[in-house]
Amino acid sequence: MTSEERDVRQDVRELGDLLGRVVERQTSRTAFDAVEDVRLGSIDYRRGSAPSRATVRERLAGLDPETTRTVARAFATYFELVNVAEERERIRAVRRGEDAGTLPDGLSATVDALADVDNDVAARALEDIRVIPTFTAHPTEARRKTVKAKLRHVSEVLADLDERRLTDREVAALDDDLAAEVESLWATRQVRPRRPTPSDEARDVRWYLEETLFDVVSDAYDALEDAVDDAHPDVDVPEVLSFRSWAGSDRDGNPHVTPEVTSETLAVQRDAVLARYDEELAALSGAVSHEGSRLTHTDAFEDAVAAQRDAVPRPAADADERYPEEPYRRLVHLFRARLDRVDDLRPGGFDDPDELEDALAALAADLRANRQETVAAEHVDPLSRRVETFGFTLAALDLRDHQENHTETVEAVLEREGIDYADLDEADRVEVLTESILEESVGELDADGLSDTAARVCERFDALADWHAEYGAEAIDAYCISMTEEPSHVLEVLYLADLADVVSLPEHCELDVVPLLETASALGNAREILGTLVENDAYGAALDARGNVQEVMLGYSDSNKENGPLAAAWDLHRNARRLAEVADDVGVELRLFHGRGGSISRGGGPMNEALLALPPETATGEVKFTEQGEAIAEKYANPRVAERELEQMLDAQVRARLRTLTDEAPRPKEEWEAAMDVAGEGARDAYRDLLETDGFVRYFETATPITVIEDLNMGSRPASRSGERTVEDLRAIPWVFSWTQSRAILPGWYSVASGLDAYLDDGGDLDVLREMYEEWPFFRTTVDHIGLSLARTEPEIAAEYADLTPPELRERFFPEIEAEYERAVELIRKITGRESLLRREWLAESLEHRNPYVDPLNLLQVQLLARTHRTEAEERALRLTVKGIAAGMKNTG
Secondary structure (H helix, E strand, C coil), X not given: CCHHHCCHHHHHHHHHHHHHHHHHHHCCHHHHHHHHXXXXXXXXXXXXXXXXXXXXXXXXXXXXXXXXXXXXXXXXXHHHHHHHHHHHHHHHHHHHHHHHCCCCCCHHHHHHHHHXXXXXXXXXXXXXXXXXXXXXXXXXXXXXHHHHHHHHHHHHHHHHXXXXXXXXXXXXXXXXXXXXXXXXXXXXXXXXXXCCCHHHHHHHHHHHHHHXXXXXXXXXXXXXXXXXXXXXXXXXXXXXXXXXXXXXXXXXXXXXXXXXXHHHHHHHHHHHHHHHHHHHHHHHHHHCCCCHHHCCCCHHHHHHHHHHHHHCHHHHHHHHHHCCCCHHHHHHHXXXXXXXXXXXXXXXXXXXXXXXXXXXXXXXXXXXXXXXHHHHHHHHHHHHHHHXXXXXXXXEEEEEEEHHHXXXXXXXXXXXXXXXXXXXXXXXXXXXXXXXXXXXXXXCCCCCCCCHXXXXXXXXXXXXXXXXXHHCHHHCCEEEEECCCCHHHHHHHHHHHHHCCCEECCCEECCEEEEEECXXXXXXXXXXXXXXXXXXXXXXXXXXXXXXXXXXXXXXXXXXXXXXXXXXXXXXXXXXXXXXXXXXXXXXXXXXXXXXXXXHHHCCCCHHHHHHHCCHHHCCCEEEEEEEHHHHHHHHCCHHHHHHHHHHHHHHHHHHHHHHHCCCCCCCCHHHHHHHHHHHHHHHHHHHHHHHCCCHHHHHHXXXXXXXXXXXXXXXXXXXXXXXXXXXXXXXXXXXXXXXXXXXCHHHCCCHHHHHHHHHHCCCCHHHHHHHHHHCHHHHHHHHHHHHHHHHCCHHHHHHHHCCCCHHHHHHHHHHHHHHHHHHHXXXXXXXXXXXXXXXXXHHHHHHHHHHHHHHHHHHHHHHHHCCCCCHHHHHHHHHHXXXXXXXXCCCC
């Protein structure tokens, strides 16, 4: 059987049949019939064969608690399997596109873009760019790690059925394997019995880095090198990829992320990457079994051998005895001996990854000098790329905390020195901090007698110096400040780092201090914040010591929650451009860090499209962005998908940089920007009116399953910063997750129609909006994302949740929400000129197939939420509906 003979329909049908047989065999015929009745009834309604959902609703209401749980589990498991099948279809599409050379946004596009420029411009673009995915532990995945492992095995079996030439007997064996895995999946607990710890989350992120990305990163480089070679054979590909993580180091709102957790994360990551290098070196040893008498060595190789022998004399003697006639194997043996000593007390270990990389380069060059080009290319170069990318850290960590915690700590530390920092205005705070940093340090990181918050911050900065000494500064060299509003918030972190001796200006600074701008006030104040910092004597010196690069993080999640999708998108775009202009004015290089979420309403979506839609002024080369929650699994669980994701991101960033260097980037007309100014302000006003209306918080509590989500064992971090139920204090993740569960997806589209209508009522023209969609990447991407959120919204289902609210609240809010939705659908269709809200046909087909299977989970969830008293089985069923809807929507928050 070949891949041309299989498609997603066959995979879904076979997996669904397997699941059905398991349900019938493992539960009862009664439970199986209930699942089938609900499934078929839901399909009938969606196809127009049934006048209402009454039959499905009545069937669900009549189930006993245990059968209720079985139904919820069956639909949840079905979606887990469907997601694997759709992933397999994506791989088929990529393979077909590669064979035909028709992938629209892969490295074939890079070849075309590079072909239009000369060698110097191509080399400059490649030298400038770096793509930095940063993995975070939130929104956390709804799936257990055990479940993910089983689903990966299902994926591997489908790949074998799809891509291998098999005998009938081999096909039968794989079918049995698949059936066994589905049976085991059904018997496995789907919902975590306990809340994950930060160490669990760090382990989860590490799995993708260690098991997938470590292997595919060299493939992505190979593909990029081939693309560059097609256009410019004389241009080399420098380092363009690196990976970072917040898992185990992000302290903002999570009291469980202690210095001990961060220390453990650093240690385990180093152990993991060193173990992978040792595996690679063992394989390399088998490949370089060349007979020494037939080789002529370069001077660089002889020097490398001498250096390795001097570092580890005893292993050198062992290598001489073990491989007397095989010089390459002797050298690799020394590499392994030195690698083994990196993290222990024995002398001779590599001081840093650069030392290993240089030694590998000498080996590769000597192989090539002896006409062993293929051996060098296939066995040494990929390892060199891995060492270059992952170092001895696997992924560098970013620290993060809320600015209020730093301010409280600085107040306490300076109070012991007789300085009343709390009563100073902003200008005086900047002056005090500047003097304290540049002169002899004022204060000390002594946690004794401080509040719990201040003590924790002092302990973290004290530990930072130890981490740098143990793992190298590059292992944890960025500190992100949530809710930055003033320049002093940035200087406070620099001051605390100075007390920790991580900073000693003017010559020494081992930390990037990264303001996170996420509120409307902070974004509007971005020019003043950055301008003040660059001109500040202390911070200017720190910038000089860090290569004159300033990283600024833009917060998509909280900006959206505060302002609504249209206003937030325009604020972020406009202020990113302003930041780039300020950076250019004051002579620093800007690295933007995009805090994008997994869902559309938190800045998610295809990263390559997002990169190409950024203001051209920001395409300076380096770009950093968060990869969150279920998006990590979707992008990086499967090696072929992971490679494709990396290639798409590299293609987008190369093309964005080339457009800037050649001044060919599409730029908006003044008329378009004026339209967005009016629409954005109108949308913000409508959004704030909704959130600030009396009773809205109560409506949110009762029209979504937020109370259930807060109690789920889905993440180590609390759902709100203070534990209070306010929209302002609620984290963006449960906010979006709750609306997604109820199929309203309000954060993805609410107020868009009001904003566009404000522009049209102000004399705007629909034809201008159409022109913007056709010619302005930012507006097209924004509209497409809004269209996706609207397409995934189901007003009929959302109405079922609205019926749970007190009647007066339902009457006050739901008609307004429904009217905004209907007007938004109308406007998006007029702007795009499409009847479908979705630009991608395959996505529309996927939603059409999924909806009849998600609907029963929603109806069941509504019934369970309506019950004031639930049995344990019903509580478990309710949690399973949350998991199942998340899988069906392919989104948590």
